[in-house]
Amino acid sequence: MSLPDLHSSEFLKGLKQLNLLSKHNFAGQKIGDRKTKYRGASVEFKDYKEYNPGDDIRFIDWNLWGRLDRFYIKLFYSEENLNVNFLLDASQSMLYGAPSKWNFALKFIAGTSFLALHQKDYVNVYPAFAKLSNNISNLDSPGNYSKLVSFLEKIEPSGEIDLTKSIDDFIKLERSRGMVFLVSDFLSDEKTIDHCLRKLAYYRHDVSLVQILSPQEENPEIYGNSILEDVENKQEMELILDDEYYLLYHETLDEHKRMVKGLSKKYNLEYSYVCSDEDFKNFIIGLMRKRL
Amino acid sequence: MIGISNLLGLIFLLWLPILIGIYFFKSRPIRYKISSLYLWRKVHQKRRNRGFLEKFKNNIIFWLQLVFFFLLFIALSKPYIKDQQQNEKQIYIIDNSGSMVARSGLFNTRLSSSLQLVRKHAKARKNNNIEVYKWNSRLQKINLGDNLEVKLSRIKPSHLPNSDFVYLVEQIKDFINKGYKVSLFTDSLAYEEQLNLSKLGVEFFLSAQNNRNIYFESIDGKFLNDGRIKFTVKVSCTSAGGSGILLVSQKGLLSQRLPFKLKEYDNRQFELEIEPVSFSEPIRFELLPDKPDLLVEDNLLEYFIDSRIPRIAISGFSDSALFSKLFHDFLTSDKRFRLDNKEFQIRFINVTSLPSKPQALTVYVIEGDSRLEDSKESKSHILESGHPLVRFIGGHNFSAANNLEFDSEIDGWDSIIQIKQRFTKQSTPGLLIHKSFPACILLNLEFTSHSIANVDYPILLENILRYILQELQMKSIFEIGSGVIENNTSVLLKSDQSVNPIGLEKITLQGVYKSPDGSNYFARFPVIESRLKDADRASLIATANASRLARTESSVNTNSDNSKLTRWLIFLAIIFMIYEWYLFSRRA
Numbered sequence: 088m089s090l091p092d093l094h095s096s097e098f099l100k101g102l103k104q105l106n107l108l109s110k111h112n113f114a115g116q117k118i119g120d121r122k123t124k125y126r127g128a129s130v131e132f133k134d135y136k137e138y139n140p141g142d143d144i145r146f147i148d149w150n151l152w153g154r155l156d157r158f159y160i161k162l163f164y165s166e167e168n169l170n171v172n173f174l175l176d177a178s179q180s181m182l183y184g185a186p187s188k189w190n191f192a193l194k195f196i197a198g199t200s201f202l203a204l205h206q207k208d209y210v211n212v213y214p215a216f217a218k219l220s221n222n223i224s225n226l227d228s229p230g231n232y233s234k235l236v237s238f239l240e241k242i243e244p245s246g247e248i249d250l251t252k253s254i255d256d257f258i259k260l261e262r263s264r265g266m267v268f269l270v271s272d273f274l275s276d277e278k279t280i281d282h283c284l285r286k287l288a289y290y291r292h293d294v295s296l297v298q299i300l301s302p303q304e305e306n307p308e309i310y311g312n313s314i315l316e317d318v319e320n321k322q323e324m325e326l327i328l329d330d331e332y333y334l335l336y337h338e339t340l341d342e343h344k345r346m347v348k349g350l351s352k353k354y355n356l357e358y359s360y361v362c363s364d365e366d367f368k369n370f371i372i373g374l375m376r377k378r379l
Numbered sequence: 380m381i382g383i384s385n386l387l388g389l390i391f392l393l394w395l396p397i398l399i400g401i402y403f404f405k406s407r408p409i410r411y412k413i414s415s416l417y418l419w420r421k422v423h424q425k426r427r428n429r430g431f432l433e434k435f436k437n438n439i440i441f442w443l444q445l446v447f448f449f450l451l452f453i454a455l456s457k458p459y460i461k462d463q464q465q466n467e468k469q470i471y472i473i474d475n476s477g478s479m480v481a482r483s484g485l486f487n488t489r490l491s492s493s494l495q496l497v498r499k500h501a502k503a504r505k506n507n508n509i510e511v512y513k514w515n516s517r518l519q520k521i522n523l524g525d526n527l528e529v530k531l532s533r534i535k536p537s538h539l540p541n542s543d544f545v546y547l548v549e550q551i552k553d554f555i556n557k558g559y560k561v562s563l564f565t566d567s568l569a570y571e572e573q574l575n576l577s578k579l580g581v582e583f584f585l586s587a588q589n590n591r592n593i594y595f596e597s598i599d600g601k602f603l604n605d606g607r608i609k610f611t612v613k614v615s616c617t618s619a620g621g622s623g624i625l626l627v628s629q630k631g632l633l634s635q636r637l638p639f640k641l642k643e644y645d646n647r648q649f650e651l652e653i654e655p656v657s658f659s660e661p662i663r664f665e666l667l668p669d670k671p672d673l674l675v676e677d678n679l680l681e682y683f684i685d686s687r688i689p690r691i692a693i694s695g696f697s698d699s700a701l702f703s704k705l706f707h708d709f710l711t712s713d714k715r716f717r718l719d720n721k722e723f724q725i726r727f728i729n730v731t732s733l734p735s736k737p738q739a740l741t742v743y744v745i746e747g748d749s750r751l752e753d754s755k756e757s758k759s760h761i762l763e764s765g766h767p768l769v770r771f772i773g774g775h776n777f778s779a780a781n782n783l784e785f786d787s788e789i790d791g792w793d794s795i796i797q798i799k800q801r802f803t804k805q806s807t808p809g810l811l812i813h814k815s816f817p818a819c820i821l822l823n824l825e826f827t828s829h830s831i832a833n834v835d836y837p838i839l840l841e842n843i844l845r846y847i848l849q850e851l852q853m854k855s856i857f858e859i860g861s862g863v864i865e866n867n868t869s870v871l872l873k874s875d876q877s878v879n880p881i882g883l884e885k886i887t888l889q890g891v892y893k894s895p896d897g898s899n900y901f902a903r904f905p906v907i908e909s910r911l912k913d914a915d916r917a918s919l920i921a922t923a924n925a926s927r928l929a930r931t932e933s934s935v936n937t938n939s940d941n942s943k944l945t946r947w948l949i950f951l952a953i954i955f956m957i958y959e960w961y962l963f964s965r966r967a
Contacts, residue, residue: 180414180415181414183412183413183414184414188414272414272415274414274415274417274418275417276417301414304413304414304418309409309413311409312407312408312409313408313409313410313411314408314409314410314411315411315413315416315419316410316411316413317413317414317415317416318412318413318414319414319415322416324416324420324423325408326419326423329438329441330438330439330440331426331438332422335422335425335426336418336419336422338425339418339421339422339425343418343421
């Protein structure tokens with residue numbers, strides 16, 4: 088398995104110019120770069136409040152006192168950091184394709200984390216396969232990028248994903264709300280996907296779905312009498328693939344993508360689809376634009 | 380409809396089910412690892428829900444192969460486009476009356492032309508269900524197996540007149556009611572006859588219909604108050620079209636030239652006012668076509684200002700003469716002709732035998748009771764089938780000769796009558812013999828510019844004959860005419876030609892001949908068909924007839940088109956094969 092060079096300047100170039108924005112103002116755990124709805128000590132003015140004894144006189148607006156001959160205290164927004172969570176499908180199927188979906192997913196997580204770390208956000212990565220474990224969390228500075236990358240490189244996708252359980256585990260583990268990037272091929276049934284998305288929406292995370300498929304899944308290069316083996320569960324299926332099958336496959340794939348997108352829309356989640364042979368930077372720029 | 384010429388191609392079509400079967404055979408499966416079976420399971424489920432043949436629906440290579448083989452095998456079958464008429468029961472009615480013996484060219488008679496046309500027609504239709512009838516004095520079926528050629532070979536020139544057209548139409552109606560398609564092959568039909576046949580949906584092919592191209596449709600003159608005459612001259616043409624000049628002239632004056640150009644079945648009307656120089660001189664209307672006309676006889680018409688001036692000059696007969704009386708009666712009853720009584724003189728001379736040099740303008744009446752004794756019944760007319768004279772002959776116990784062998788019966792008396800004719804192109808000789816009469820009515824009317832231009836001349840001829848034969852029941856010979864014998868330079872029969880006195884080339888000459896014993900008389904008349912005028916009126920129907928002929932001929936070319944169709948099918952098959960190969964290689 089050849090992994091992409093996530094440290095290369097080629098990869099990181101241009102990422103610094105992007106900002107990872109959240110749709111919601113979440114409360115953070117420490118001072119950060121993100122404005123919250125709460126009062127705090129940032130420089131961004133929020134409101135006035137009549138002075139009461141005990142208030143910090145440093146915040147008295149003397150210009151206002153000059154005009155009105157009354158004391159008013161200036162209030163400011165607080166600026167805190169944000170939890171940016173990556174829920175990564177680390178099943179065997181993510182290794183499929185050339186270029187593989189896994190590589191693209193790593194690039195996406197590394198790139199987005201790079202942005203988050205530069206914004207002093209907490210970055211949590213949860214590789215989700217049979218059991219949600221072995222995660223990395225609370226990385227909060229650009230200096231942690233290497234640590235993140237080395238963590239990502241150590242993950243070995245295997246087995247079959249249980250998306251429902253993974254989401255349940257994630258919710259148990261991650262109590263504070265924040266951004267969630269759910270990166271997967273979403274080759275699961277509608278019921279499972281619906282369950283997961285409903286849960287994530289319920290906990291009011293800012294959820295983005297990133298569906299990655301490989302070119303080989305887009306246009307299977309299989310024809311004639313074939314035995315298809317599922318790389319995750321090793322199940323087999325014998326088919327005589329002809330043009331009819333191809334048409335039906337494309338029809339089904341489109342239906343499936345529409346289904347995932349439809350569910351995202353239903354729960355007011357953001358959905359992005361990408362093929363693993365697409366240019367990563369174009370994709371991430373497009374994704375960030377969507378969040379403006 | 381499409382028929383096939385080669386059954387082998389159809390046998391090859393059996394390959395198609397085999398091809399379909401091949402698609403059901405499984406080859407050794409190839410193992411592929413895929414990310415998830417989830418989508419494929421759904422696809423398989425959808426596929427199973429579809430019908431049996433649905434699996435082929437979007438398999439383009441299969442369909443291309445199927446089309447390729449289909450086209451190839453169809454091409455091997457040598458298909459041809461079948462006319463729908465092929466399945467119909469067909470009846471050919473072929474006129475083999477005497478008029479069909481007339482030559483329509485150097486070698487072909489009208490009958491042979493018609494027979495050729497029948498062969499073409501039958502070949503084009505490829506119809507095996509054909510019945511052939513010959514039509515002369517009656518409609519007679521040819522019962523000789525199924526071979527058309529054999530049937531056609533039995534149709535010989537009969538020299539019989541045609542039966543009544545109404546009778547024929549009744550017969551045709553019967554055929555049509557029995558589900559037959561009828562095609563009539565004759566030489567000419569009158570307008571009404573063509574109309575009748577067209578209404579019945581009968582195809583008719585006329586071998587001698589368009590005998591003229593440019594002619595006068597009508598000339599009407601009206602006297603104006605200032606003494607001038609306002610003429611409305613209508614010039615028409617037949618299918619050939621044409622251009623030329625209408626020449627209007629009077630004696631002593633410069634002629635007036637009016638150019639015209641006519642398309643197919645076109646007509647042009649001229650209106651002109653002419654001041655006549657003399658009431659006794661006719662005004663001549665002459666058509667001068669740019670190209671040779673098929674019937675020049677009708678290109679000249681003389682308009683007699685004084686209608687009392689006779690248009691047919693017959694003179695030298697006494698008023699008391701029987702013929703004079705009859706002729707006079709006939710002419711007075713027929714308003715088309717006027718006589719100048721002063722010149723109407725006919726001399727009748729009773730003789731026991733005809734003189735070697737008959738006098739002009741004389742009627743010789745031969746006394747005697749000689750009977751026709753012709754074992755061969757060599758009686759013939761070779762005139763247009765619908766010619767009034769022919770009809771008259773047919774209806775009055777005349778019969779036609781089977782051949783023109785005069786043998787030694789005629790000698791000595793070269794020709795008692797000669798009818799001079801300037802234009803032999805339209806002449807068809809006629810031999811007129813009557814079973815019960817020992818003598819024929821022989822007319823000798825010189826063709827002058829007056830008479831030759833009169834398109835009603837044959838009607839006159841017919842009526843003269845009819846009157847005389849019906850009224851007189853005579854056993855005599857009449858010679859009627861003027862200035863012919865003296866100028867006669869063409870002696871047809873001489874004693875030393877007794878074995879075969881009349882050569883083929885001489886048949887075309889006009890004349891009347893008598894057998895040595897006086898039992899047989901032969902007359903040949905010029906043919907200027909009075910029906911021509913009617914025939915030209917049938918222009919529209921004739922057009923349809925022409926198109927039918929064209930259709931027939933184009934149908935004959937079907938066989939040559941077959942190879943073209945086959946080539947096209949092979950070409951298409953190759954295109955499909957190349958496309959299929961391209962798709963397959965791309966996929967591979």
